[in-house]
Amino acid sequence: MRRRIVMSMLAGLTLAVSALLGANPVSAAQVADPPAEFGTDWHDPLTAAPPISKPPGTSCEVTLAEAQFRDFTPYKGTYAPPTGCGDHWSKVVLRLDGKVKGRQFDRLGYLRVGGVEIFRTSTPEPSPDGIEWSVEKDVTRYSDTFRQSRDVEMLIGNVVDDTYTGVIDVKVTLTFYEGRAATTPDRVLTLQNGTLTTPRNSERVVAEVYATGSGGGCEEFWYLTVPTSAPYSCKADKGPYREVQIKVDGRLAGIAEPFPTVWTGGWSNPFLWYVIPGPRAFDVKPIEYDLTPFAGLLNDGRPHQIDVSVVGVPEGQTGWSTPVNVLVWQDARRERVSGALTESTASDLANSSVYTPGSENRLDTEGGHRLTVAGYVDTSHGRVRTTVGRTLANTSVHRWTDDENTDGLEATWTDDEKVTVDGRGPARTTRTQRTYTMQGTTTLGADDRLRTVLTLGDRAFAVEELGGRRSAWSRLDDTYSGDATYTANVPRDQRHAVATTSERYRLYGSAGCYDRGLVTVQGVLTRDRSDC
Helix, strand or coil, rough: CCCCCCCCHHHHHHHHHHHHHCCCCCCCCCCCCCCCCCCCCCCCCCCCCCCCCCCCEHHHHHHHHEEEEECCCCCCECCCCCCCCCCCCEEEEEEEEEEEEECCCEEEEEECCCEEEEEEECCCCCCCCCEEEEEEEEEEHHHHCCCCEEEEEEECCCCCCCCCCCCCCEEEEEEEEECCCCCCCCEEEEECCEEECCCEEEEEEEEEEEEEEECCCCHHHHHHEEEECCCCCCCCCCCCCEEEEEEEEEEEEECCCCCCCCCHHHHHHHCCCCCCCCCCCCCCCCCEEEEEEHHHHHCCCEEEEEEEEECCCCCCCCCEEEEEEEEECCCCHHHEEEEEEEEEEECEEEEEEEEEECCCEEEEEEEEEEEEEEEEEEEEEEEEEEEEEEEEEEEEEEECCCCCCCEEEEEEEEEEEEEEECCCCEEEEEEEEEEEEEEEEEECCCCCCEEEEEEEEEEEEEEEECEEEEEEEEEEEEEEEEEEEEEECCCCCHCEEEEEEEEEEEEECCCCECCCCCCCCEEEEEEEEECC
């Protein structure tokens, strides 16, 4: 059975957390009694993630895109800045409203303004009667892009024919709130033919990469791939370990674990995702790399080669998308900021997959990597030294039978980062510990009843210290659980599907608390509760 599975500084994070925790609490929703099995309609998709808080005062709305996606033709339009809200904003909020009905797969989409990717998403699979959903994202960090008229491109690649009838209908708006944000990049840059030219007075540089394994091939569910010596339908030379690397002029500048996103057709069981998607499926978050240690090198006014690669992908195989934005903060009092890279130390990359054959095949994988880079810039307010350390680790156990009618995975990824900035005043240290988990099994019985039991975790702990004393902290725990069963290889109306799914999203810390839990049974929302 083939499987169709497919930080910046904490100061900024603390502001974002504070804004989220300041949002109006979600009141308990009315819930209904579930039917004995799935019907032809179910609750519209939703997540337990917090809403984006909206500041008071003057606001202006701009429609960024409005399109119906039937194929792989991108929508192209033009963006113009809002009138009546000035050219500096305390917040900019993107909102996507979508609808689709009939039969359709999950689809991956992107939205770019002036070549800058500001949003990456995937779509839910529809009911025969039709669904509607919405996604909001804080895009204030892209304010520099929004101050000028720009070309707009959006694509949610789709196929519509006699079988797959769902046309994906979306509208995307930006709402601008007049005022000044606490801190936003002065420039938002994209690569030009793989090169980056920064302003010569750059004092902080952060790259973000919207890395997704997708496209319908095996890299859509890379965490289940096995070495070529093992009998499994999806192979990769060295197994499932993946790592997203960024290099500056050929030198390793950043490493990160990719988030193991499960799209809404994942793990052979769409009934898991009809109402509650997996973490990040509707709002794909970019990986962030602090490249400030390289600012002194980048500030020479010349183009520098920037390369992003994914460790573990078989040579010549496609399946990953890695668009890059570069956020730059400038020294307003100096035309040229000089500096130097003072340290670049990487451990050997560890990647071991051990296959054990048997009535139940087993693959044990361990991987990891460490990188430290440091440098300084001589700014108008003195010399500022930045040190970035990152440590990655992945362990997984994959078990499956020869016919793949039983297929299970238990995996953990950790991505620990420490950034220290030492200049005038007390040193500021930001520590972020990210942990991603996946534990699930799919079983196809002799009666063609297919059951999937799956739990996904997205967790992060972040703390900021000033002069060695804690000044802010936050903890995120977003956990999804699902148990879904249906009859495979029969028409849709004969599947007799049942499913219980849930999500609990908890975000708390020095800024406050947010806690919301959802439960669905047979596509009916049976619980929606906020506990903070």
